[in-house]
Amino acid sequence: MTRARWLIVVVALQAGYLLAWAGYHEWARATGLVVRLETAPVDPQDLMRGDYLVLRYKISDVAVPWSEPEEGARAGRDIWVTLKPKEGFYVVDRASWTAPTSATAGIVVHGHVRGPAVKREMRVDYGIEKYFVPEGKGTPRFKTMVVEAVVDADGGMAIKRVLVDGKSYP
Template sequence: MTNRVWPRNRSKWLIVLLVVQVLFLAAIAGIHYSTLWFGKEIRLQTVPVDPRDLLYGDYVQLNYDINRVPLSLRQETGDKPKSGDRIYVVLQENQSDGIYRAKAVASRKPSLSVGQIMLKGRVEYADDDAIRISYGIERYYVKENTGKELEKQAGNLVVKVKTSAWGSPVIEDITAGSKSEQ
């Protein structure tokens, strides 16, 4: 009798394991897409560099103003953040051009005022003047043979980014010019 029960229980556990794996993968994709569907759109000024990768095709390496944040914007006192530390950057829209700029930096999730949003990043390094931060949106893949064209427009590019309530950013688009020009 035990021989008949074991195969039936084994298949149930196999189905449960398969369902858990599928749900896990769906949750990972859902987090990314929820940012695109429900996130707040912000605009960041950037300068592209290095537009080609032999394995992956054309991409634009992006460097934002908010990648280098002055130490004077830190909300905490004490030691500078170390490489690899999680950090939160509070951004606020500049009303004249619609570009979001850094207003504060914190090692813990900060409280936000009206009109502010938060991006979560990782510290690359901190020197005596500023903190270099990576947000995971510094590389944007483009259609083949279009990376050089974006490079020519360096200094006049605006990146449209969607950001979730928990500070996770996703690039939506790269356009030329500022908000007031479009």
């Protein structure tokens, strides 16, 4: 095979991979279960990366599962959190160090422990803690902020929509 054909094959494989990856994430956002999360912004802007919000959720504070001592809650450890609806939002029902196998477990999301546990409670990141806003929009002024997140089949989460004072932002 000539060099030109190899180059075409390599470029086509790379393009195919990128399109499949983007398609998977778009499919997950379109078909995944939507959960509403109470949200509070933490840090509004970074000069190097542009305008974005660092978001913190009520589901970010999780009690250490009783199946293991508090010392087991080390940074980076995988955790599965089961959510339940309560007053229009989803809240933490329980947490586990292993993925639930029961189909009746409810809505299970996958996260990572952010740091050591304090008083049997730990901070969990779900991969939806940063939200980039369009250039020039800046930090919105608001009284309430709510995030609608999509949960895919593997328990991963992605931000679908941000609501500022009940209206879609931006």
